[in-house]
Amino acid sequence: xxxxxxxxxxxxxxxxxxxxxxxxAAAKVGVPVQLTSAAGKSVNAASILGVLSLGIGxxxxxxxxxxxxxxxxxxxxxxxxxxxxxxKE
Amino acid sequence: MTDExxxxxxxxxETSINLDASASSRDDAIRQAGAGLLAVxxxxxxxxxxxxxxxxxxSTFMGEGVAIPHGTLAAKDSxxxxxxxxxxxxxxxxxxGNDVRLAFGIAAKGNGHIALLSQLATVLMDxxxxxxxxxxxxxxxxxxxxxSEDEDD
Numbered sequence: 001x002x003x004x005x006x007x008x009x010x011x012x013x014x015x016x017x018x019x020x021x022x023x024x025a026a027a028k029v030g031v032p033v034q035l036t037s038a039a040g041k042s043v044n045a046a047s048i049l050g051v052l053s054l055g056i057g058x059x060x061x062x063x064x065x066x067x068x069x070x071x072x073x074x075x076x077x078x079x080x081x082x083x084x085x086x087x088k089e
Numbered sequence: 090m091t092d093e094x095x096x097x098x099x100x101x102x103e104t105s106i107n108l109d110a111s112a113s114s115r116d117d118a119i120r121q122a123g124a125g126l127l128a129v130x131x132x133x134x135x136x137x138x139x140x141x142x143x144x145x146x147x148s149t150f151m152g153e154g155v156a157i158p159h160g161t162l163a164a165k166d167s168x169x170x171x172x173x174x175x176x177x178x179x180x181x182x183x184x185x186g187n188d189v190r191l192a193f194g195i196a197a198k199g200n201g202h203i204a205l206l207s208q209l210a211t212v213l214m215d216x217x218x219x220x221x222x223x224x225x226x227x228x229x230x231x232x233x234x235x236x237s238e239d240e241d242d
Binding site: 012013014015016017019020021047048049050051052053054055056057 | 214
């Protein structure tokens, strides 16, 4: 199991636009990825509804985890995305 | 989440719900969702154009036949108060290739939308509740479903 802790950089948190971009990216990495909030709730990172349900705010630390071939690379890609301010257009 | 979070049912006025709508296009559907927010004075009219701008930038389709049209950050000044509207399209709308049955218009000041979206997503993540909401024909059913998420809090 690969794990990566990331701080969410999006200036207003993982609301609709960043959550949607993140979930779309998670669906493309090739391995199932879990997103866990600071409160300890886990969801499928590729589910927009799941990501939104966590209500993750700016600066919150979340954990990404995945298993199998390519897990490390997938977490690297998604971690970078969360480290980016996705609200910048 | 802060204590200021209002329950979804309180944000959704009965006059902002239309459970038997049809729309000629995605933009028409968004304008109807915007009109529901306008009707309760939650936004000024400029916000509706911002909702379409947002949709053109990134789809607000969430899965489960639901879209959550809302304005851009730049349009925050057009929001007067936090509110939801709900438009149901029994025949579905072609929403950039997705079949949308429910459009929740969203107006939120400040960071209120994070908690609001979290509450809404939590309801919709339950496939049975999402299906019941897509099939709802009375406002009583809608309110009962939106309030049901408080159970495990």
